Ligand SMILES: Nc1ncnc2c1ncn2[C@@H]1O[C@H](COP(=O)(O)OP(=O)(O)OP(=O)(O)O)[C@@H](O)[C@H]1O
Protein backbone atom coordinates (compact mmCIF):
# COMPACT_ATOMS: atom_id res chain seq x y z
CA UNK A 1 0.00 0.00 0.00
CA UNK A 2 1.24 3.46 -0.76
CA UNK A 3 1.88 5.22 2.47
CA UNK A 4 1.59 8.96 2.43
CA UNK A 5 0.31 11.48 4.79
CA UNK A 6 -0.08 15.12 5.43
CA UNK A 7 1.92 14.91 8.63
CA UNK A 8 5.05 13.79 6.89
CA UNK A 9 5.12 10.18 7.95
CA UNK A 10 8.17 8.49 6.62
CA UNK A 11 7.82 4.89 5.61
CA UNK A 12 11.46 4.05 5.11
CA UNK A 13 12.00 0.34 5.47
CA UNK A 14 14.78 -0.76 7.74
CA UNK A 15 17.92 -1.67 5.87
CA UNK A 16 19.07 -5.23 6.38
CA UNK A 17 22.46 -5.11 7.99
CA UNK A 18 24.49 -6.46 10.82
CA UNK A 19 26.49 -3.28 10.99
CA UNK A 20 25.96 -1.83 14.48
CA UNK A 21 26.07 1.72 13.18
CA UNK A 22 23.59 1.23 10.38
CA UNK A 23 21.21 -0.94 12.34
CA UNK A 24 20.51 -0.69 16.00
CA UNK A 25 18.71 -3.33 17.96
CA UNK A 26 15.70 -1.08 17.85
CA UNK A 27 15.17 0.45 14.43
CA UNK A 28 11.86 1.98 15.45
CA UNK A 29 13.51 3.74 18.37
CA UNK A 30 16.31 4.94 16.11
CA UNK A 31 13.80 6.32 13.58
CA UNK A 32 12.01 8.23 16.33
CA UNK A 33 15.32 9.63 17.55
CA UNK A 34 16.34 10.45 13.98
CA UNK A 35 13.09 12.26 13.22
CA UNK A 36 13.18 14.16 16.48
CA UNK A 37 16.53 15.76 15.68
CA UNK A 38 16.02 16.27 11.93
CA UNK A 39 16.72 19.92 11.00
CA UNK A 40 13.55 21.63 9.78
CA UNK A 41 14.97 24.87 8.35
CA UNK A 42 17.86 26.00 6.13
CA UNK A 43 19.45 27.65 9.18
CA UNK A 44 19.60 24.34 11.01
CA UNK A 45 20.81 22.38 7.98
CA UNK A 46 24.61 22.14 8.32
CA UNK A 47 27.03 21.91 5.37
CA UNK A 48 26.27 21.26 1.65
CA UNK A 49 26.68 25.01 1.21
CA UNK A 50 26.99 25.10 -2.60
CA UNK A 51 23.86 23.01 -2.95
CA UNK A 52 21.94 25.15 -0.45
CA UNK A 53 22.87 28.33 -2.35
CA UNK A 54 21.45 26.91 -5.60
CA UNK A 55 18.31 25.76 -3.85
CA UNK A 56 17.70 29.06 -2.08
CA UNK A 57 17.86 30.89 -5.41
CA UNK A 58 15.45 28.44 -7.07
CA UNK A 59 13.06 28.77 -4.15
CA UNK A 60 13.14 32.58 -4.17
CA UNK A 61 12.64 32.63 -7.95
CA UNK A 62 9.70 30.20 -7.75
CA UNK A 63 8.12 32.29 -5.01
CA UNK A 64 8.56 35.56 -6.93
CA UNK A 65 7.21 34.08 -10.16
CA UNK A 66 4.52 32.24 -8.28
CA UNK A 67 5.38 29.03 -10.15
CA UNK A 68 6.03 25.57 -8.74
CA UNK A 69 9.62 24.60 -7.96
CA UNK A 70 11.47 22.53 -10.54
CA UNK A 71 11.43 18.80 -9.94
CA UNK A 72 14.58 17.83 -8.04
CA UNK A 73 16.66 14.71 -7.70
CA UNK A 74 19.05 14.28 -4.77
CA UNK A 75 21.53 11.44 -4.78
CA UNK A 76 24.38 10.23 -2.61
CA UNK A 77 25.20 7.68 0.10
CA UNK A 78 22.74 6.99 2.93
CA UNK A 79 22.45 9.38 5.87
CA UNK A 80 23.79 12.51 4.15
CA UNK A 81 20.53 14.44 4.45
CA UNK A 82 18.44 13.84 1.31
CA UNK A 83 15.15 13.26 3.13
CA UNK A 84 15.96 16.05 5.57
CA UNK A 85 16.60 18.44 2.68
CA UNK A 86 13.22 17.66 1.08
CA UNK A 87 11.54 18.64 4.37
CA UNK A 88 13.59 21.83 4.63
CA UNK A 89 12.64 22.84 1.07
CA UNK A 90 8.95 22.27 1.82
CA UNK A 91 9.25 24.39 4.94
CA UNK A 92 10.98 27.18 3.02
CA UNK A 93 8.32 27.07 0.29
CA UNK A 94 5.58 27.02 2.91
CA UNK A 95 4.34 23.91 1.08
CA UNK A 96 2.91 20.64 2.28
CA UNK A 97 4.99 17.52 1.60
CA UNK A 98 3.76 13.99 0.97
CA UNK A 99 6.34 11.32 1.51
CA UNK A 100 6.52 7.87 0.01
CA UNK A 101 9.09 5.52 -1.46
CA UNK A 102 9.22 3.66 -4.76
CA UNK A 103 8.81 0.16 -3.28
CA UNK A 104 5.45 1.33 -1.86
CA UNK A 105 4.29 2.23 -5.38
CA UNK A 106 4.02 -1.26 -6.79
CA UNK A 107 0.69 -0.95 -8.57
CA UNK A 108 -0.22 1.81 -11.05
CA UNK A 109 -3.11 2.81 -8.82
CA UNK A 110 -0.69 3.61 -5.99
CA UNK A 111 1.06 6.35 -7.94
CA UNK A 112 -2.18 7.50 -9.62
CA UNK A 113 -3.82 7.77 -6.19
CA UNK A 114 -1.00 9.91 -4.84
CA UNK A 115 -0.83 12.15 -7.90
CA UNK A 116 -4.57 12.76 -7.82
CA UNK A 117 -4.47 13.60 -4.12
CA UNK A 118 -1.95 16.42 -4.61
CA UNK A 119 -2.82 20.10 -4.51
CA UNK A 120 -1.18 23.09 -6.23
CA UNK A 121 2.33 23.77 -4.94
CA UNK A 122 2.51 20.58 -2.93
CA UNK A 123 5.73 18.57 -2.82
CA UNK A 124 5.78 14.84 -3.50
CA UNK A 125 8.88 13.14 -2.11
CA UNK A 126 9.70 9.70 -3.54
CA UNK A 127 12.54 7.91 -1.81
CA UNK A 128 14.58 5.13 -3.44
CA UNK A 129 13.26 6.41 -6.75
CA UNK A 130 15.62 4.12 -8.69
CA UNK A 131 13.32 1.29 -7.63
CA UNK A 132 10.21 2.58 -9.47
CA UNK A 133 8.76 -0.04 -11.77
CA UNK A 134 8.40 0.69 -15.48
CA UNK A 135 4.59 1.10 -15.49
CA UNK A 136 4.51 3.52 -12.53
CA UNK A 137 7.47 5.37 -14.01
CA UNK A 138 5.66 5.88 -17.32
CA UNK A 139 2.69 7.32 -15.45
CA UNK A 140 5.07 9.84 -13.91
CA UNK A 141 6.48 11.12 -17.23
CA UNK A 142 3.49 13.24 -18.42
CA UNK A 143 2.70 14.11 -14.79
CA UNK A 144 6.16 15.61 -14.32
CA UNK A 145 6.39 17.19 -17.73
CA UNK A 146 2.95 18.64 -18.38
CA UNK A 147 1.00 17.99 -15.16
CA UNK A 148 -1.28 15.50 -16.86
CA UNK A 149 -2.27 11.94 -16.19
CA UNK A 150 -2.80 9.83 -19.32
CA UNK A 151 -5.48 7.25 -18.56
CA UNK A 152 -6.64 4.56 -20.95
CA UNK A 153 -10.10 3.01 -20.77
CA UNK A 154 -11.74 0.19 -22.70
CA UNK A 155 -10.12 -2.70 -24.50
CA UNK A 156 -8.41 -3.21 -27.89
CA UNK A 157 -10.51 -1.42 -30.57
CA UNK A 158 -12.56 0.65 -28.12
CA UNK A 159 -9.52 1.86 -26.19
CA UNK A 160 -9.62 5.58 -25.37
CA UNK A 161 -7.01 7.81 -23.84
CA UNK A 162 -8.06 10.54 -21.47
CA UNK A 163 -5.85 13.35 -20.24
CA UNK A 164 -6.62 14.30 -16.69
CA UNK A 165 -5.09 17.57 -15.51
CA UNK A 166 -3.09 17.47 -12.30
CA UNK A 167 -2.20 20.24 -9.88
CA UNK A 168 1.19 21.91 -10.34
CA UNK A 169 3.25 19.92 -7.89
CA UNK A 170 6.99 19.45 -7.37
CA UNK A 171 8.51 16.00 -7.33
CA UNK A 172 11.59 15.52 -5.18
CA UNK A 173 13.27 12.17 -5.75
CA UNK A 174 16.06 10.69 -3.65
CA UNK A 175 18.35 7.79 -4.39
CA UNK A 176 21.57 6.23 -3.26
CA UNK A 177 21.98 4.85 -6.80
CA UNK A 178 21.62 7.56 -9.41
CA UNK A 179 23.19 5.22 -11.98
CA UNK A 180 20.21 2.90 -11.79
CA UNK A 181 17.70 5.58 -12.72
CA UNK A 182 16.39 5.31 -16.28
CA UNK A 183 17.46 8.22 -18.44
CA UNK A 184 13.89 9.30 -19.40
CA UNK A 185 13.12 9.68 -15.69
CA UNK A 186 16.41 11.41 -14.90
CA UNK A 187 15.90 13.84 -17.78
CA UNK A 188 12.61 15.04 -16.32
CA UNK A 189 14.26 16.53 -13.23
CA UNK A 190 15.22 20.20 -13.55
CA UNK A 191 17.73 20.08 -10.70
CA UNK A 192 19.94 17.05 -10.12
CA UNK A 193 22.34 17.32 -7.19
CA UNK A 194 24.73 15.04 -5.42
CA UNK A 195 25.11 15.31 -1.65
CA UNK A 196 28.71 15.25 -0.50
CA UNK A 197 30.30 13.67 2.56
CA UNK A 198 30.65 16.20 5.40
CA UNK A 199 33.92 17.66 6.67
CA UNK A 200 35.07 17.09 10.27
CA UNK A 201 34.24 20.73 11.01
CA UNK A 202 30.68 20.36 9.68
CA UNK A 203 30.20 17.07 11.50
CA UNK A 204 31.35 18.55 14.78
CA UNK A 205 28.60 21.17 14.36
CA UNK A 206 26.12 18.33 13.81
CA UNK A 207 27.48 16.60 16.93
CA UNK A 208 27.20 19.73 19.07
CA UNK A 209 23.68 20.45 17.84
CA UNK A 210 22.57 16.90 18.69
CA UNK A 211 24.29 16.93 22.08
CA UNK A 212 22.41 20.15 22.85
CA UNK A 213 19.10 18.56 21.85
CA UNK A 214 19.93 15.58 24.06
CA UNK A 215 20.73 17.98 26.87
CA UNK A 216 24.27 16.71 27.28
CA UNK A 217 27.37 18.81 27.75
CA UNK A 218 30.16 18.35 25.20
CA UNK A 219 33.60 19.94 24.82
CA UNK A 220 35.06 21.08 21.47
CA UNK A 221 37.61 18.26 21.43
CA UNK A 222 34.91 15.74 22.40
CA UNK A 223 32.82 16.89 19.42
CA UNK A 224 35.80 16.63 17.08
CA UNK A 225 36.62 13.09 18.30
CA UNK A 226 33.09 11.94 17.49
CA UNK A 227 33.10 13.83 14.18
CA UNK A 228 36.33 12.12 13.11
CA UNK A 229 34.78 8.71 13.53
CA UNK A 230 31.49 9.54 11.81
CA UNK A 231 32.49 8.57 8.25
CA UNK A 232 31.51 11.93 6.83
CA UNK A 233 27.85 11.14 7.62
CA UNK A 234 25.48 13.11 9.92
CA UNK A 235 23.28 10.06 10.58
CA UNK A 236 26.30 8.21 11.96
CA UNK A 237 27.45 11.28 13.89
CA UNK A 238 24.04 11.46 15.57
CA UNK A 239 24.02 7.80 16.50
CA UNK A 240 27.51 8.05 17.92
CA UNK A 241 26.54 11.08 20.01
CA UNK A 242 23.64 9.08 21.39
CA UNK A 243 25.85 6.12 22.28
CA UNK A 244 28.68 8.17 23.72
CA UNK A 245 26.20 10.18 25.78
CA UNK A 246 24.92 6.91 27.28
CA UNK A 247 28.50 6.12 28.33
CA UNK A 248 29.03 9.64 29.63
CA UNK A 249 25.95 9.46 31.80
CA UNK A 250 26.49 5.94 33.12
CA UNK A 251 30.27 5.75 33.45
CA UNK A 252 31.52 9.32 33.65
CA UNK A 253 30.28 12.62 35.05
CA UNK A 254 27.84 13.29 32.21
CA UNK A 255 30.18 15.46 30.13
CA UNK A 256 31.55 14.32 26.76
CA UNK A 257 35.19 15.30 26.41
CA UNK A 258 37.86 13.81 24.16
CA UNK A 259 38.76 11.04 26.59
CA UNK A 260 35.14 10.01 27.19
CA UNK A 261 34.41 10.06 23.44
CA UNK A 262 37.47 8.03 22.50
CA UNK A 263 37.17 5.48 25.29
CA UNK A 264 33.47 4.92 24.53
CA UNK A 265 34.03 4.60 20.79
CA UNK A 266 36.92 2.19 21.33
CA UNK A 267 34.64 0.09 23.50
CA UNK A 268 32.10 0.12 20.66
CA UNK A 269 34.93 -1.04 18.36
CA UNK A 270 34.72 2.02 16.14
CA UNK A 271 38.24 2.91 15.12
CA UNK A 272 39.81 6.32 14.47
CA UNK A 273 38.69 6.17 10.82
CA UNK A 274 35.12 5.44 11.88
CA UNK A 275 35.35 1.88 10.62
CA UNK A 276 33.44 -0.73 12.56
CA UNK A 277 33.82 -4.48 12.74
CA UNK A 278 31.93 -5.09 9.47
CA UNK A 279 34.16 -2.69 7.53
CA UNK A 280 37.35 -4.13 8.99
CA UNK A 281 36.13 -7.68 8.35
CA UNK A 282 35.45 -6.75 4.72
CA UNK A 283 38.98 -5.40 4.23
CA UNK A 284 40.57 -8.30 6.13
CA UNK A 285 38.62 -10.86 4.12
CA UNK A 286 39.88 -9.39 0.83
CA UNK A 287 43.45 -9.35 2.13
CA UNK A 288 43.52 -12.73 3.82
CA UNK A 289 41.41 -14.83 1.46
CA UNK A 290 41.81 -13.05 -1.87
CA UNK A 291 45.33 -11.68 -1.69
CA UNK A 292 44.08 -8.11 -1.48
CA UNK A 293 41.71 -8.53 -4.47
CA UNK A 294 40.29 -7.90 -6.95
CA UNK A 295 37.29 -9.93 -5.89
CA UNK A 296 33.60 -9.66 -6.84
CA UNK A 297 31.14 -8.07 -4.44
CA UNK A 298 28.80 -11.12 -4.55
CA UNK A 299 31.61 -13.36 -3.36
CA UNK A 300 32.38 -10.97 -0.50
CA UNK A 301 28.73 -10.65 0.50
CA UNK A 302 28.35 -14.45 0.60
CA UNK A 303 31.53 -14.88 2.65
CA UNK A 304 30.43 -12.23 5.18
CA UNK A 305 26.74 -13.34 5.19
CA UNK A 306 25.85 -9.75 4.37
CA UNK A 307 23.56 -8.66 1.62
CA UNK A 308 25.11 -7.17 -1.50
CA UNK A 309 23.05 -3.98 -1.21
CA UNK A 310 24.24 -3.34 2.33
CA UNK A 311 27.86 -3.72 1.28
CA UNK A 312 27.36 -1.55 -1.81
CA UNK A 313 25.20 1.14 -0.24
CA UNK A 314 26.42 1.31 3.34
CA UNK A 315 29.99 -0.01 3.69
CA UNK A 316 31.58 0.73 0.35
CA UNK A 317 30.93 4.42 -0.33
CA UNK A 318 32.98 5.57 2.64
CA UNK A 319 35.72 2.96 2.19
CA UNK A 320 36.05 4.04 -1.45
CA UNK A 321 35.96 7.73 -0.69
CA UNK A 322 38.54 7.42 2.08
CA UNK A 323 40.79 5.51 -0.31
CA UNK A 324 40.98 2.29 1.72
CA UNK A 325 39.20 0.29 -0.95
CA UNK A 326 39.35 0.50 -4.72
CA UNK A 327 36.77 -0.52 -7.31
CA UNK A 328 38.23 -2.09 -10.44
CA UNK A 329 36.48 -3.69 -13.43
CA UNK A 330 37.43 -7.09 -11.96
CA UNK A 331 36.14 -6.39 -8.46
CA UNK A 332 37.15 -4.79 -5.17
CA UNK A 333 40.77 -4.31 -4.11
CA UNK A 334 42.30 -3.14 -0.84
CA UNK A 335 44.54 -0.10 -1.40
CA UNK A 336 47.98 0.34 0.20
CA UNK A 337 46.28 2.74 2.69
CA UNK A 338 43.82 -0.03 3.52
CA UNK A 339 46.71 -2.38 4.37
CA UNK A 340 48.37 0.34 6.40
CA UNK A 341 45.18 1.12 8.27
CA UNK A 342 44.79 -2.51 9.35
CA UNK A 343 48.48 -2.78 10.18
CA UNK A 344 48.96 -5.61 7.67
CA UNK A 345 52.01 -5.77 5.41
CA UNK A 346 51.20 -5.73 1.71
CA UNK A 347 53.34 -8.70 0.63
CA UNK A 348 52.12 -8.70 -2.99
CA UNK A 349 53.22 -5.06 -3.53
CA UNK A 350 56.59 -5.67 -1.87
CA UNK A 351 57.00 -8.87 -3.86
CA UNK A 352 56.43 -7.19 -7.18
CA UNK A 353 58.78 -4.34 -6.26
CA UNK A 354 61.71 -6.47 -5.22
CA UNK A 355 61.39 -9.47 -7.56
N1 LIG B 1 22.81 18.85 6.89
C1 LIG B 1 22.45 18.31 8.06
N2 LIG B 1 22.56 18.99 9.22
C2 LIG B 1 22.23 18.42 10.39
N3 LIG B 1 21.76 17.15 10.51
C3 LIG B 1 21.62 16.44 9.40
C4 LIG B 1 21.95 16.97 8.11
N4 LIG B 1 21.71 16.03 7.19
C5 LIG B 1 21.26 14.96 7.84
N5 LIG B 1 21.20 15.18 9.16
C6 LIG B 1 20.78 14.22 10.19
O1 LIG B 1 21.08 12.92 9.71
C7 LIG B 1 19.95 12.08 9.76
C8 LIG B 1 19.83 11.33 8.44
O2 LIG B 1 19.49 12.21 7.40
P1 LIG B 1 18.50 11.79 6.21
O3 LIG B 1 17.47 10.84 6.71
O4 LIG B 1 18.00 13.04 5.60
O5 LIG B 1 19.48 11.04 5.23
P2 LIG B 1 19.20 10.43 3.78
O6 LIG B 1 20.22 11.00 2.86
O7 LIG B 1 17.77 10.66 3.43
O8 LIG B 1 19.49 8.88 4.01
P3 LIG B 1 18.89 7.59 3.22
O9 LIG B 1 19.62 7.50 1.91
O10 LIG B 1 19.24 6.42 4.11
O11 LIG B 1 17.41 7.78 3.08
C9 LIG B 1 18.75 12.98 10.05
O12 LIG B 1 18.05 12.49 11.15
C10 LIG B 1 19.31 14.31 10.40
O13 LIG B 1 19.09 14.57 11.77
Ligand SMILES: [Mg+2]
Pocket residue numbers: 082083084127174
Ligand atom coordinates in the same frame (compact mmCIF):
# COMPACT_ATOMS: atom_id res chain seq x y z
MG1 LIG C 1 16.24 9.31 3.22
